Amino acid sequence: MAQRLLDVQNLRTHFFTRSGVVKAVEDVSFYLDEGETLGIVGESGSGKSVTSLSVMRLIVPPGKIVGGKLLFQDEDILDMDEDDLYNLRGGKIAMIFQDPMTSLNPVYTVGFQITEAIRAHLKLDKSAAEKRTVEMMDRVRIPEARGRMNDYPHQFSGGMRQRVMIAMALSCNPQLLIADEPTTALDVTIQAQVLELMKGLAQEFRTATMLITHDLGVVAGTCQRVAVMYAGRIVEEAPTKTIFANPAHPYTQAMLTAVPRPDAERGARLETIGGQPPNLVNLPPGCSFAPRCRKAQPRCLRERPLLETVGPEQKAACFYPY
């Protein structure tokens, strides 16, 4: 039995805006074991990124973590002081962001930026840190790493920059890698390469991965378990195989039917989910998905279903699963 690495309990992160309190993440609980890969899927605005930034304590005003526990190796991240957080960020938990075009500082060389991360966490002198930088750039298969160290981000392509981000993230041997839509901004062919690379290196480094994406295809090839988010809450959580074979929540089912299939009949219409996600400032009292749900009953509009076990290793927040 693998050790529990991250245990998120009832996390609530709200944004205090002029137009009201946006409950971006509301009562979210999930866990991650050492070396495990968890996918968090959901559409834009479902709270995936806010969840990951909350784990890093990188939420900036007007956002605020208003409740819950973030146990990382049995220590609550929410109780950590500044120094603990500096050690945590980049050292124990590293993060890769969505847009490699804007995630690297344009005025410093990539070598400098990776070395900076290494020197923040590993007790290495400058030359040893630079040596490790070259080694990491080699590991992410950037050709001629030693020479390219002194290049600036704008001299790299999108895929190469994301490799730089991966090298930077893994350079300090973190226990957890959070990848927030790491391939969304890349070309489809590059997407596969970067995903494979990330997956391979995470295994090599024995790093647990939290992969945030809206792309079910990405989840299928990479993750052991999946949590589906909708309107700031987790609505279903199960092993990847179960999610694809036997989705319990109507939202998960609808998402799966909305995936374009190459083997579909020509001219067949793509299934879509009607309606819009709810306004997170003023959520209806019942199930957030009820207004768009085909199976919704009167009860769904009145009461909110809790995330409950519906099958072996499968949890869903629905009164009428399957």
Place this chain on the structure above:
Amino acid sequence: MNVFAILAVVVLLAFIAYATARIGPRFMVRRLAGLVFVLLGVSFIIFILGFFAPGDAVFTQLGQHYTPQAAAALRHAYGLDLPWYTQYLNYLNRLIHFDLGTSFTNDTRTVWQILQLYVPASVQLGISGTVLALIVGVPLGILAAVRANSRVDASLQAVGLVFYALPSFVIIPLFFVAMVSLHQRGIPTLATSGWGTIDSEIAPIAIFGLGIFAYYLRLTRASMLEVLGQDYVRTARAKGVRERVVVWRHAFRNAVIPLLTAVGPALAFAVVGVFIVEDFFNIPGIGEETINAISQRDFPIVQGVTILLASAVVFMNLVTDVAYGLADPRIKTQ
């Protein structure tokens, strides 16, 4: 030529050599050609304005000794009886030979000598004041941005705005009153007039600098706020570097780039901006000299000052361009 002038020329040539290496000879040649056109345009406009301006130097100078014969003789001596295009071409011809002519009102002095006499104080005052404004304004702007929308931010902006809004012709008399009242109580005070000693330079530099620091505060704040919201700042935080390093190394370095745009020309114009301060503190600067020259229709001086200022602006723009290249590796001028 004194030591200072030689030093200035050496620095100028060294900079042009460095800039040429940095931005490439073609770009440099284009820049210098641009300078020629700017100077041509400026000299023409200032010449024509002078030509058509009411009143004339001869009339002002002769005053009660005015006779038509004396006026004609003087006009001939200055070359003012020639057609305007001949006058202008003569002027250009002298300009090519770095000869700015001779003052109308003070025949014993060339315009060069007058510039040498009065420009240094204005340049010292303008540059020291701007540097002071930067030293005060930029760090406070960073602080305001880091603490955006807090009480610290609001008070910094409010204080800056008060200084910015108070004209120096209000602050300076108040300062004088304060100095007099301190003096009456036997407390040591700062000089309220003159230039060239430390105790006479502190007050004008401080008053000029504090009057404009709010501009740099607001500029830095806006620039920093923009940069602090960038993804790479989040990346820097996510890799666990200290917040101080995030702010200075990752954010400020990027926020400097738009600041440079403002500072370059501001340094050139500072020399003009100090006029009121010069006037109140009896500083022998070029501002007051120029105003006198304008009222006496002493056009060679007005033209000399204008050309000097135009060159300074063009030069500072070049400095700014080179500085851009240093600050931002994405900008490749070559």
